[in-house]
Amino acid sequence: MRLFVLNYARTTEQLEFSAPYTYDSGLQLNVLPDGRIAAHDLALMRELGATTSTAGSKTHFDD
Amino acid sequence: MTVLILTCEQDVTADLVVARLNRSGVPVVRVDPADLPGGVALSGEYVHGAFRGHLSAGGRLVSMSGLRSIWLRRPGTPASRAAEPSGWLTEESSQALYGMLRATGARWMNDPDAARRARHKPWQLRHAQQIGLPVPATLITTFPQAAREFAERFPDLVVKPVSGTHPQEPPRTVPTSRIAPGTDFAAVAFGPTLLQRRIAKTADIRLTAVGDRLLAARKEVHPDAHPDEVDVRYTASDAPWRPVDVPARTAAAVRAYLRDAGLAYGAFDFAEDTDGIWWFLECNQSGQFGFVEMDTDQPIAQTVADWLTHREPERQTHREDRLRATP
Numbered sequence: 001m002r003l004f005v006l007n008y009a010r011t012t013e014q015l016e017f018s019a020p021y022t023y024d025s026g027l028q029l030n031v032l033p034d035g036r037i038a039a040h041d042l043a044l045m046r047e048l049g050a051t052t053s054t055a056g057s058k059t060h061f062d063d
Numbered sequence: 064m065t066v067l068i069l070t071c072e073q074d075v076t077a078d079l080v081v082a083r084l085n086r087s088g089v090p091v092v093r094v095d096p097a098d099l100p101g102g103v104a105l106s107g108e109y110v111h112g113a114f115r116g117h118l119s120a121g122g123r124l125v126s127m128s129g130l131r132s133i134w135l136r137r138p139g140t141p142a143s144r145a146a147e148p149s150g151w152l153t154e155e156s157s158q159a160l161y162g163m164l165r166a167t168g169a170r171w172m173n174d175p176d177a178a179r180r181a182r183h184k185p186w187q188l189r190h191a192q193q194i195g196l197p198v199p200a201t202l203i204t205t206f207p208q209a210a211r212e213f214a215e216r217f218p219d220l221v222v223k224p225v226s227g228t229h230p231q232e233p234p235r236t237v238p239t240s241r242i243a244p245g246t247d248f249a250a251v252a253f254g255p256t257l258l259q260r261r262i263a264k265t266a267d268i269r270l271t272a273v274g275d276r277l278l279a280a281r282k283e284v285h286p287d288a289h290p291d292e293v294d295v296r297y298t299a300s301d302a303p304w305r306p307v308d309v310p311a312r313t314a315a316a317v318r319a320y321l322r323d324a325g326l327a328y329g330a331f332d333f334a335e336d337t338d339g340i341w342w343f344l345e346c347n348q349s350g351q352f353g354f355v356e357m358d359t360d361q362p363i364a365q366t367v368a369d370w371l372t373h374r375e376p377e378r379q380t381h382r383e384d385r386l387r388a389t390p
Contacts, residue, residue, distance in 0.1 A: 004210075004250040005222050005257075008240035009230065023072035025121035028093040029082065030075050039078035042357050049354050 020044070064131035065090040066371045067118070067169070069138040071097065076353040077136050079364035080371070089372050094120045097139025099156045101146065107163045116163045130169035132371040135178060136349060170327070172370060173348055177325035181348040184225055184257070188343075194319040195312075196343040199334075200260040210248035210258060217260040218244065221293050225257045227345065238294035262342045267295040268333035270309060271352050272321055273366040277314055280355045281307035281335070304358035313341055320346065327370065 021030040021038035030038040039045060066089055070077045077093070084091045094103050098120070107116035107127070116127035141156035142148055161175055173181070180186060185203055192198050202213040203225060214220055223239040230237065241261060248256075270279040282295060283302045292298045309317070313333075321329055330350025333341035352363040 001253050002250055003254040004248065005224055005237055006230065008222060009235040009237045012234040012236050019073065028091060028121065029078045037078060037082055039075045039082065045075065045353060045357060
């Protein structure tokens with residue numbers, strides 16, 4: 001018994017996603033090791049967005 | 064007055080808004096309900112006809128009467144990071160947190176009840192029809208015969224999950240996919256299946272609505288793109304998102320969609336066809352916007368921050384009228 005829509009499912013690559021930033025509860029922001037706000041590093045955001053859009057929704061870039 | 068943001072720590076898109084609120088000097092408290100109880104604590108007192116509630120997280124303490132707005136962004140499941148998580152503790156924590164916050168009078172982006180309803184794609188499709196947006200012919204069914212007959216009427220179909228979510232165990236993704244001619248629909252009986260007429264599209268449109276402000280972006284489909292490449296999230300296209308004007312009729316319909324749904328925010332997906340018609344696909348009530356802002360420089364995060372900061376009297380009145388009209 002296989003659902004019709006699952007005939008079109010793709011295996012999700014289990015990428016070990018290790019964000020190069022950490023959440024700073026004082027700032028309430030994710031920051032890079034050098035203290036910059038991660039979200040303002042557009043190149044990094046593009047890279048991570050491109051990764052997660054096909055891998056699932058770990059950073060919710062797919063919706 | 065404080066802006067409360069309910070989201071997970073990993074939500075870097077929320078960071079864009081937090082940074083702008085910080086720059087404006089607007090107090091912000093960011094809470095992940097997953098940390099209640101634990102890193103997040105709350106207390107609410109109902110005494111002498113009055114309610115006084117407090118919420119604390121990350122060393123910050125805020126009075127619930129001091130909340131100007133609440134951004135329901137990507138919150139974790141309440142109590143999911145508790146020392147001894149359980150379904151019961153989740154329900155207890157959820158009722159305590161959201162029950163108190165609902166009673167604060169702060170305005171929501173988006174109201175939790177409106178958000179829950181708006182997540183249902185079948186409801187979205189009907190709502191879009193009712194406010195006049197073009198919706199591709201769609202069938203959601205568990206009847207194989209209905210699927211066969213629909214395929215005869217609309218031979219070029221796509222299939223997509225009804226819920227928009229992806230199956231786990233094992234984790235898989237289910238892109239919107241084109242159905243080949245002669246496909247056997249017998250397996251439709253095993254689960255609700257959403258079939259939709261494929262739009263031969265010239266572009267994907269992402270329209271981000273924040274309050275009354277509409278920010279639309281267009282991603283062109285390459286003329287040589289294979290027609291099986293249906294789902295923009297999984298195509299190899301490197302075409303950028305570019306700002307695009309919203310047709311007046313679409314703008315009016317989108318505003319009506321949000322108003323009648325009780326939503327302050329919505330990320331609408333449309334497929335633009337060769338006649339320039341924007342076909343409604345879905346409205347993600349908490350849809351992502353960072354990738355659009357990066358390509359287009361549209362000030363979406365700033366617009367969200369502004370909405371959370373400032374009251375819109377007219378819109379609030381509309382919503383109160385709607386709630387009064389609800390039986």
